[in-house]
Amino acid sequence: MSFDPTLADIRFGCGLSPNIAPADNVESILAGLQANDRMSVRFPIEEFPEFRKRMVERESVAKQLRKLRGTEEGKALTKQMRVLNKTARVDHFGWMAMHLLRRTHSKTPFVERLEGFWADHFTAAGKAGILRRAVSPYVQSAIRPNMTGQFGDLLVAAVTHPLMVHYLDQNRSAGPNSVNGKRKPGKFGLIENLAREILELHTLGVDGPYTQGDVVELAKLLTGLTMQAKQGRHFQKNLAEPGPETVLGKSYGGDNPHIRDIEAVLHDLAAHPSTARHMARKLAIHFVSDRPDPDLIAAIERAWRDSNGHLTEAYRAMLMHPSSWGAERPNVKRPFDFVSSAARALAVHPRSIQTLDEKELKQRLFEPMRLMGHIWQKPSGPDGLEEADSAWITPQSIAARLQWSVIVPRLLVPRLPDPRVFVETALGPHVTETVRFAAGAAESRADGIGLVLISPAFQRM
Structure with a gap:
């Protein structure tokens, strides 16, 4: 089995488009990873340092409000x-639209798919206040710029990011023998959340060669890593447990704790053979099949280790492997993949999305995806979205997909295409005679478009 341009757009891209030709070989796909990030310019999402200005302002207002509540000044505050809060909420939905438009119009769609993969792998979310709207700025600043270099750099950027520090309660973790820990015994405690997820989810995998002792030692090493609105990532030495700490048999840190100790252990975990194996399997499952060819996993793992975790080389190994191009498409599109691939197939004009207000974005995108089983940027846990197809193929999800397919496209496209043409556009050579006939026999354009979008041929990657 060899490279197939149409399958490349469906499996490793964002779906077929009537206006954008698929890449014609693997090297073209990989070259797109190094190209200028035109989608970030055309459909901008706020960078996290800019988002922090909102946090600083909110903290200032909250501080004043505590003193002036009940007064006229307090009412104004x-x-x-x-x-x-409202501005951040409105922008949150606007950024969802930007993510959708990037997938709809990108000439390098593998970039957008990788962003989704890594954002899910390094799941983080705000728990309260304005930080609940920080996911897209986090992804834009920490994930997107680091998807094609060394995994160690991506790991450091993601797990020491202020949003991750907040999400996994690292901000509240302190060493029992730290300056603050000794000063106020019982007030500060060691929190293992970030350490456990780094080992279990982000690097070695749940079956990796670590023990509870490694979790505790890594948690101690991570103490001092905090976040502040004004500074972003911040190392607070008074919270850091004096070292050394031993993780996987190697000693880190000492009596003068520093952020460099944390970065050192993360780079070592990134280079561990178990991380290569874990990540190779995860890439193969996400992009190719829930039950991937063991030889595909081995090829990605080998490229990962030979390149010391260079992500582009891992992608190359995946894209060059014959089993990545099997005609059978076993993976089901998750809700955002489905909605964005439909928008791409329909060539939805940017104005049709950018002019929607918050209520309309909720009605046409957010709420339908929720009914499909995906609450946008509100994860149920740090392990992110389910990869198993069974999680997305339920009676409620199928009904929601069908309803969206028939109703929403006509709200986004003033004049829907002829279903007899659209079926070829959306499915290419993968169209079946059954779907072609259904599209042509539909009573209305909306019905015909809906039948194509809900067909198994369109739902799979």
Whole structure:
């Protein structure tokens, strides 16, 4: 089995488009990873350092409000707080639209798929206040710029990012023998959340060669890693447990704790053979099959180790392997993959999305995806979205997909294409006679488009 341009757009891209030709070989796909990030320019999402200005302002207002609550000045501050929260909420939905438009119009769609994969692998979310709207800025600043270099750099950028520190409660972790720990015994405690997820999810995998002792030692090494609105990532030495700490048999740190100790252990974990194996399997499952060819996993793992975790080489190994190009398409599109591939097939014009207000974005995108089983940027846990197809193929999900397929496209495209043409556009050579006949026999354009979008041929990658 060899490279197939149409399959490349469906399996490793964002679906077929009537206006954008698929890449004609693997090297073209990989070259797209090094190209200028035109989608970030055309459909901008706020960088996290800019988002932190919102956090600083909110903290300032909250501090004043605590002193002036119940006064006329307090009422004005309460209104200001509501405006800050509303603006962030509106922008949150606007950034969802930007993610969709990037997938709809990108000439390098593998970039967008990789962003989705790594954002899910390094799941992080705000738990309260304005930080609940910080996921897209986190992805834009920590994930997107680091998807094609060394995995160690991506790992450091993601797991020491302020949003991850907040999400996994690292901000509240302190060494029992730290300056603050000794000063106020019982007030500060060691929190293992980030350490456990680094080992179990982000690097070695749940079956990796680590023990509970390694989790505790890594948690101690991570103490001092905090976040602040004004500074972003911050190392607070008074919270750091004096070292050394031993993780997987190697000693780190000492009596003068520093952020460099944390970066050192992360780079070592990134280079561990078990990380190569874990990540190779995860890439193969996400992009190719829930039950991938063991030889595909081995090829990705070998490339990962030979290149010391250079991500582009891992992608190359995946894209060059024959089993990546099997005609059978076993993976089901998750809700955002489905919605964005439909928008791409329909060539939805940017204005049709950018002019939608918050309520309309909720009605046409957010709420339908929720009914399909995916609450946008609100994970149920740090392990992210389910990869198993069974999680997405339920009676409720199928009904929601069908309803969206028939109703929403006509709201996004003023004049729907002829279903007899659209079926070829959306499915290419993978169209079946059954779907072709259904599209042509539909009573209306909306029905015909809906039948194509809900067909198994379109639902799979």
